[in-house]
Every structure is written in structure tokens, then in C-alpha cells.
Amino acid sequence: MDPDRVKRSLEGEGKExxxxxxxxxxxxxxxxxxxxxxxxxxxxxxxxxSVPPRLSSSSGGYIHGGVIxxxxxxxxxxxxxxxxxLTSGVSLEISVSFVDVASIGDEIDVxxxxxxxxxxxxxxxxxxxNKKTRKTIAQARHTKYLAASSRL
Numbered sequence: 001m002d003p004d005r006v007k008r009s010l011e012g013e014g015k016e017x018x019x020x021x022x023x024x025x026x027x028x029x030x031x032x033x034x035x036x037x038x039x040x041x042x043x044x045x046x047x048x049x050s051v052p053p054r055l056s057s058s059s060g061g062y063i064h065g066g067v068i069x070x071x072x073x074x075x076x077x078x079x080x081x082x083x084x085x086l087t088s089g090v091s092l093e094i095s096v097s098f099v100d101v102a103s104i105g106d107e108i109d110v111x112x113x114x115x116x117x118x119x120x121x122x123x124x125x126x127x128x129x130n131k132k133t134r135k136t137i138a139q140a141r142h143t144k145y146l147a148a149s150s151r152l
Contacts, residue, residue: 030054031055031067031070031071031074032074034049034050034052035047035048035049035071035110036048036049038109040078040082041082042082042083042084043079043082043083043113043114044079044082044111044112044113044114045075045078045079045082045110045111045112046109046110046111046112047075047109047110047111047112048107048108048109048110048131049107049108049110050105050106050107050108051063051102051103051104051105051106051108052104053104055067056104060101061103061104062101062102062103062104063101063102063103063104063106063108063137065096065098068096068098068128068137068138068140069094069096069140071110071126071128072094072096072126072138072140072142073091073094073142075110075112075124075126076094076112076124076126076140076142076144077089077142077144078112079112079113079114079124079126080114080117080122080124080144080146082114083114083117085117085122085146087146088144089122089144089145089146089147090144090145091142091143091144091145092121092143092144092145093141093142093143094140094141094142094143095140095141096138096139096140097138097139097140098137098138099136099137099138099139100130100135100136100137100138101137102128102130102137106130106131106132107130107131107132108128108129108130108131108137109127109128109129109130109131110126110127110128110129111126111127111129112124112125112126113125113126115141117146118146119146119147120145120146120147121143121144121145121146122143122144122146123141123142123143123144124141124142124144125139125140125141125142126139126140126141126142127139127140128140
């Protein structure tokens, strides 16, 4: 085991200079740029996007799993708003099952659905499907604490 190599792989070179030049809320803009909202219904949000190179992993040109997890977070939160819930709450758990790959240029449909919204906890499911092949890329479940004031 080489602790310095691990450290270098996580810290990178020159990241301090890069991060100081990034605009506020860069992460949301980076992930969400190009996301199209196709439909919003009560408890349901439909989106789509084409996988750009900036969202690919370093190996093989496939969408990075972290992008899918981040979109599950954002779309799952939007589902609560679509159901008339005034707060999207605080994430308690996000689970993602990856069942296929999406390559650069693939069109992806994203469907978020409300499974349950109680007094304090809500759950959504988010499906990621390749528009051309109709194969499921990933399925996510997002659980949130919805109460306005939290003791967590």
C-alpha cells in the first residue's frame, strides 16, 4: 500500500487553484446543464438528457456513477415539489442500483415518482432508461426527512 499515491489520486495536482476559480453553485450547474424537463405531474417528474463527455468516467467513456446519484438526489427532490410539498427536506438515504451503462451521446430518460410522503419522511423512486434501447441504466430510491424543523 502506498499512502502517498492514494493521497495524490484524491487530491490531484493544482486542485486548489482550480476550485478557487469556480463560480458559486458550480456543482449543480455542472450536473444539471443540458437536463430537459419533459413533464411535471402531481408526484411525477420526467426529464431527459444526452450524456456529454464532461459527465463521463475516465475509463471507457461511460457516464460516471456519481452523476446518476446526483441526478437521483435532484430529481427525487423535485418530485416532492411536484406533489405540493413545500420543502424538499434533507436526504436520509439514496440508493442506486446500476444495471447497464450509458455511453457519451446516449439519450437518457429520467422518471421520478413519489412512493410515499408522510408527516416527516418521504420516498421517491427514480428510473434512468436509455431512450433508444429502452434498457434500464439505473434505478434509485431517495428517502428524505420532510419536516420543516429537524432535530437531526
